[in-house]
Amino acid sequence: GDSVTQMEGPVTLSEEAFLTINCTYTATGYPSLFWYVQYPGEGLQLLLKATKADDKGSNKGFEATYRKETTSFHLEKGSVQVSDSAVYFCALGETSGSRLTFGEGTQLTVNP
Amino acid sequence: EAGVAQSPRYKIIEKRQSVAFWCNPISGHATLYWYQQILGQGPKLLIQFQNNGVVDDSQLPKDRFSAERLKGVDSTLKIQPAKLEDSAVYLCASSLWTGGTDTQYFGPGTRLTVL
Numbered sequence: 001g002d003s004v005t006q007m008e009g010p011v012t013l014s015e016e017a018f019l020t021i022n023c024t025y026t027a028t029g030y031p032s033l034f035w036y037v038q039y040p041g042e043g044l045q046l047l048l049k050a051t052k053a054d055d056k057g058s059n060k061g062f063e064a065t066y067r068k069e070t071t072s073f074h075l076e077k078g079s080v081q082v083s084d085s086a087v088y089f090c091a092l093g094e095t096s097g098s099r100l101t102f103g104e105g106t107q108l109t110v111n112p
Numbered sequence: 113e114a115g116v117a118q119s120p121r122y123k124i125i126e127k128r129q130s131v132a133f134w135c136n137p138i139s140g141h142a143t144l145y146w147y148q149q150i151l152g153q154g155p156k157l158l159i160q161f162q163n164n165g166v167v168d169d170s171q172l173p174k175d176r177f178s179a180e181r182l183k184g185v186d187s188t189l190k191i192q193p194a195k196l197e198d199s200a201v202y203l204c205a206s207s208l209w210t211g212g213t214d215t216q217y218f219g220p221g222t223r224l225t226v227l
Contacts, residue, residue, distance in 0.1 A: 004154075034215075036218075041220075042220060043116070043203060043216070043218040043221050044155070044203065044205075044218040045218040045221050046215055046216075046217070049215065057201070073148070089154050090154075091154075098143060098144075098158050098160070098214050098216070099160060099168060099209060100145075100155075100157065100216060101152050102154030102155050104152070104153055104154050105152075105154050
């Protein structure tokens with residue numbers, strides 16, 4: 001079945017550092033791909049999405065490109081802030097419906 | 113626009129007791145989902161409703177979990193009897209129905225602790 005694999009965490013960075021969180025997926029067909037963020041004590045919020053190959057999703061300085069050839073959707077940000085500290089989830093939306101399959105999540109801590 | 117509402121936010125019960133969670137989706141959203149998020153893991157879909165009909169309950173432990181959405185708006189998820197391994201955050205999400213992969217909007221969740 002469909003699955004999502006995220007890089008193991010936690011990740012700790014200094015403010016203004018470059019961020020990459022790796023995400024690869026296994027799916028049949030052509031799924032949509034998502035990054036969700038979960039701040040402490042809150043529910044998941046959609047960060048960005050891409051619905052087809054080569055699409056780039058972007059929001060709040062974060063970017064991810066849907067790479068069909070490498071089955072990847074890596075999350076990047078050029079300069080992280082303390083306020084970016086959260087858990088980031090990569091997710092896959094099945095083509096046959098709207099169920100989401102999530103990765104395990106990556107805890108990001110940004111220190112001043 | 114109001115988001116997805118859930119209650120209670122926290123619940124502590126003993127094993128073998130029963131518990132119920134409530135969810136009110138975003139107005140106009142036909143699709144409603146219940147996910148279980150165990151600590152350190154990603155959310156896992158338990159059940160998906162389209163209006164008041166069940167679309168997917170393949171991962172719902174039906175011997176102890178039940179859910180309903182009688183009027184196609186709010187929903188309740190029940191566990192009876194609870195086990196220690198049911199300790200998790202229960203997330204409700206909703207989305208518009210466009211026939212494709214719609215963006216899901218999540219509520220704050222209910223954190224259940226089973227002692």
